Amino acid sequence: EQLDAGRPPNECAQAWRYGFHATLKAPIWLKPDCTESQFLQAVADLAKRTPRFEMPSLQVDWLGGFLALRPVDALQAWHPLRRLADDAVLCLGPWRCPDRRGANQGTELQRALVRRWGYRHVFEHWRFHMTLSDVEPHDPVALLHRARLHFSAALAQALASEEIAVFREPAPGVPLQLVQRFPLKARPGITSNPGTPQASACAPQSARLLPDC
Numbered sequence: 001e002q003l004d005a006g007r008p009p010n011e012c013a014q015a016w017r018y019g020f021h022a023t024l025k026a027p028i029w030l031k032p033d034c035t036e037s038q039f040l041q042a043v044a045d046l047a048k049r050t051p052r053f054e055m056p057s058l059q060v061d062w063l064g065g066f067l068a069l070r071p072v073d074a075l076q077a078w079h080p081l082r083r084l085a086d087d088a089v090l091c092l093g094p095w096r097c098p099d100r101r102g103a104n105q106g107t108e109l110q111r112a113l114v115r116r117w118g119y120r121h122v123f124e125h126w127r128f129h130m131t132l133s134d135v136e137p138h139d140p141v142a143l144l145h146r147a148r149l150h151f152s153a154a155l156a157q158a159l160a161s162e163e164i165a166v167f168r169e170p171a172p173g174v175p176l177q178l179v180q181r182f183p184l185k186a187r188p189g190i191t192s193n194p195g196t197p198q199a200s201a202c203a204p205q206s207a208r209l210l211p212d213c
Contacts, residue, residue: 066136
């Protein structure tokens with residue numbers, strides 16, 4: 001299928017503006033007494049102490065009505081990817097300006113997580129995924145087939161996580177902008193395959209700076 005780089009495919013008109021990424025830390029607004037440079041330094045410190053690691057095996061599958069790249073097997077708490085996501089929540093949480101989004105929705109536990117961390121899908125509730133479509137896309141059976149065919153070669157190779165990144169949402173509803181990439185700590189034997197998808201980190205902030213880890 002021929003795609004126009006300036007226009008989103010029909011199947012991901014909403015998800016397109018976020019780019020192809022995996023979120024480690026949900027979008028945040030920075031606290032009034034925190035600067036963007038201070039926040040970026042905190043992300044840099046997190047990256048420097050986190051060794052590069054091999055990604056778990058991924059597959060194309062459904063998650064809550066949308067198509068995504070997801071781990072083949074359940075991600076255990078000891079896995080480096082899960083530990084990185086947990087560290088992103090813990091280490092970058094102090095920079096978050098508290099807000100009430102979703103604080104009155106969901107179960108009591110979910111509301112508590114939102115009040116404490118700003119997001120319900122954290123720690124053991126976090127689900128790694130790289131979104132491929134909007135919710136309930138047209139002709140889901142055909143889309144699943146095309147996506148599995150498209151990613152089959154890349155997913156047959158070993159993938160590595162080598163960096164995290166911070167993205168910004170300049171205004172509500174517009175495409176995110178890459179602010180900065182941060183390489184993870186070098187580790188012998190962990191190398192990436194050129195041309196294969198890399199899991200990155202995204203962290204949004206004030207307007208909004210979005211951490212995409």
